[in-house]
Amino acid sequence: MKGKKWIKAVYPAAVVALIYLLVTALRGVGIMNGYYNQVLMFAGINIMMTASLNLVNGFTGQFCIGHAGFMSLGAYGAAVVTSMLFKNTDSVFVFLLGLVAGGFAAMIAGMLIGLPSLKLKGDYLAIVTLAFGEIVRALLRLVKPIGGARGMIGIPGYANLGWILFFMALTLFLLRNLIHSPFGRAFIAIRDNEVAADAMGINTTKYKMTSFCIAAFIAGVAGGLYAHVISFIQPDNFSFTKSADFLVYLYAGGSGSLTGSVVGATLLTILPEFLRFLADWRLAVYAVILVLVMLYRSEGLCGGLELPFMRIRRQELYEEPLFGKKTKGKGEQA
Amino acid sequence: MRKMAMLEVKDLKVSYGAIQAVQGVSFRLDKGEIVALIGSNGAGKSTILRTISGLERAKGGSILFEGEELVRLKAHKIVERGIAHVPEGRRVFPGLTVTENLRMGANLLRDKAKITESLGKVFDIFPRLKERERQQAGTLSGGEQQMLALGRALMTEGKLLMLDEPSMGLAPIIVEEIFEVIKRINAMGTSILLIEQNAFLALNTASRAYVLETGKITMEGDSKALLDDDRVKAAYLGA
Numbered sequence: 001m002k003g004k005k006w007i008k009a010v011y012p013a014a015v016v017a018l019i020y021l022l023v024t025a026l027r028g029v030g031i032m033n034g035y036y037n038q039v040l041m042f043a044g045i046n047i048m049m050t051a052s053l054n055l056v057n058g059f060t061g062q063f064c065i066g067h068a069g070f071m072s073l074g075a076y077g078a079a080v081v082t083s084m085l086f087k088n089t090d091s092v093f094v095f096l097l098g099l100v101a102g103g104f105a106a107m108i109a110g111m112l113i114g115l116p117s118l119k120l121k122g123d124y125l126a127i128v129t130l131a132f133g134e135i136v137r138a139l140l141r142l143v144k145p146i147g148g149a150r151g152m153i154g155i156p157g158y159a160n161l162g163w164i165l166f167f168m169a170l171t172l173f174l175l176r177n178l179i180h181s182p183f184g185r186a187f188i189a190i191r192d193n194e195v196a197a198d199a200m201g202i203n204t205t206k207y208k209m210t211s212f213c214i215a216a217f218i219a220g221v222a223g224g225l226y227a228h229v230i231s232f233i234q235p236d237n238f239s240f241t242k243s244a245d246f247l248v249y250l251y252a253g254g255s256g257s258l259t260g261s262v263v264g265a266t267l268l269t270i271l272p273e274f275l276r277f278l279a280d281w282r283l284a285v286y287a288v289i290l291v292l293v294m295l296y297r298s299e300g301l302c303g304g305l306e307l308p309f310m311r312i313r314r315q316e317l318y319e320e321p322l323f324g325k326k327t328k329g330k331g332e333q334a
Numbered sequence: 335m336r337k338m339a340m341l342e343v344k345d346l347k348v349s350y351g352a353i354q355a356v357q358g359v360s361f362r363l364d365k366g367e368i369v370a371l372i373g374s375n376g377a378g379k380s381t382i383l384r385t386i387s388g389l390e391r392a393k394g395g396s397i398l399f400e401g402e403e404l405v406r407l408k409a410h411k412i413v414e415r416g417i418a419h420v421p422e423g424r425r426v427f428p429g430l431t432v433t434e435n436l437r438m439g440a441n442l443l444r445d446k447a448k449i450t451e452s453l454g455k456v457f458d459i460f461p462r463l464k465e466r467e468r469q470q471a472g473t474l475s476g477g478e479q480q481m482l483a484l485g486r487a488l489m490t491e492g493k494l495l496m497l498d499e500p501s502m503g504l505a506p507i508i509v510e511e512i513f514e515v516i517k518r519i520n521a522m523g524t525s526i527l528l529i530e531q532n533a534f535l536a537l538n539t540a541s542r543a544y545v546l547e548t549g550k551i552t553m554e555g556d557s558k559a560l561l562d563d564d565r566v567k568a569a570y571l572g573a
Binding site for chain 1: 425430483
């Protein structure tokens with residue numbers, strides 16, 4: 001039993017490490033080129049974005065439609081740290097500091113817009129986040145020191161596939177454990193029925209804020225990684241179209257399923273690239289595929305499903321929790 | 335002087351926009367009582383419960399619970415004071431298991447032993463829930479979901495239990511079972527404020543009742559007396 005638990009804990013990390021080794025090996029023999037590598041890196045970043053959006057939209061039942069806004073704040077925050085503040089220092093620590101700074105920039109913005117809009121029930125968050133994404137874009141275009149509408153160039157290319165896979169795995173690991181903690185139970189309760197959650201004495205505003213801020217932080221870190229992959233960012237990279245992309249990944253993959261976020265983001269990042277041979281027909285075919293998914297799998301590809309290692313069986317939750325403190329009878333910290 | 339009521343609502347006013355749903359309602363509930371609010375659709379019964387538990391804001395009046403004003407308190411603070419609300423329409427959390435639903439009810443309790451104890455108590459009252467312990471709440475039948483909603487409210491260890499239409503949409507035999515349990519819960523020491531469209535059932539369960547019409551209380555008194563009242567009979571009992 002002990003050994004089985006150990007395998008279960010290490011298994012996901014091993015999968016990620018294997019992907020990395022496989023890609024490195026393929027690059028070594030020349031099957032994998034820089035272009036494929038970059039597509040994979042974007043897939044990793046998109047998984048982080050989609051999974052964090054899933055926490056808000058899929059597990060807490062709120063509706064955020066300006067996730068690219070947080071990504072842009074994270075990208076700019078990280079880029080300012082690595083290419084302006086510590087321009088002459090070339091170190092991994094600068095990179096990590098940048099990512100954390102980007103995450104916090106996004107999280108603070110999330111707090112500011114979450115406080116007024118999450119106190120209310122209903123779709124206000126959608127309206128506010130939609131506006132937020134566009135306001136961030138408009139504001140960033142006006143700030144001259146970070147390039148205004150031209151954007152920032154020459155961001156050091158710190159991020160590589162290894163880093164992205166690491167942060168992606170970390171995100172999924174943290175989200176999975178969060179969702180199966182008392183916090184996660186409160187999120188799901190709010191999603192399932194906010195009025196009942198209120199009536200049960202759950203401080204709904206607090207939990208909605210927690211979920212939203214965590215998601216914003218992850219989106220900020222993902223934005224930071226993005227900036228250090230393409231080394232050139234401009235405000236228009238993070239338009240509403242980008243936010244809509246994440247929503248498509250989320251709902252095509254299946255909201256309320258972390259596996260769904262991984263599948264949705266990976267497939268739909270790779271698919272348009274794979275379809276390039278169709279030239280002008282590319283986007284039409286992409287759209288048709290999405291329509292087919294919605295017709296035949298209206299809950300998303302993995303709606304309601306989780307891969308074994310993305311899931312902690314709820315039935316086992318109170319007998320033998322895998323990670324952290326025992327959740328048995330702990331109750332929410334209200 | 336009468337002893338202090340457990341719950342005392344005075345001149346409560348609630349509006350939705352321009353519409354006054356509750357127009358100056360006053361009533362009281364003493365410790366250990368079952369009090370029913372009866373009335374037809376749209377009389378404002380649910381609004382009153384929702385206002386007591388902080389889900390709606392009152393426009394005026396006061397709600398005293400054990401001498402403390404509740405009107406400005408937030409919903410989760412009111413639960414802490416000891417008022418448990420079973421909302422209309424069996425609002426369980428379908429994505430969580432039965433046990434998890436019950437544990438959500440206990441989310442204000444810190445004491446593990448206490449939670450286990452209440453869990454045992456609830457399973458004792460509803461053996462059916464024990465059988466379905468690990469099932470997702472969304473897969474339960476209507477009656478089981480109502481039992482779960484009741485059980486979840488019991489988990490808060492509240493002193494006052496407010497039930498909003500517990501009979502709604504259930505088969506008569508299940509309704510009977512639920513009302514038996516309600517009486518049992520009361521006998522165990524929890525006061526109950528009951529809202530019911532089925533006036534006959536409500537009057538047979540409660541000790542006192544208030545009749546609500548378009549946001550105002552039109553009659554009140556002993557439920558046995560109300561059962562015999564001609565106006566109540568004509569309007570609500572279909573006699």
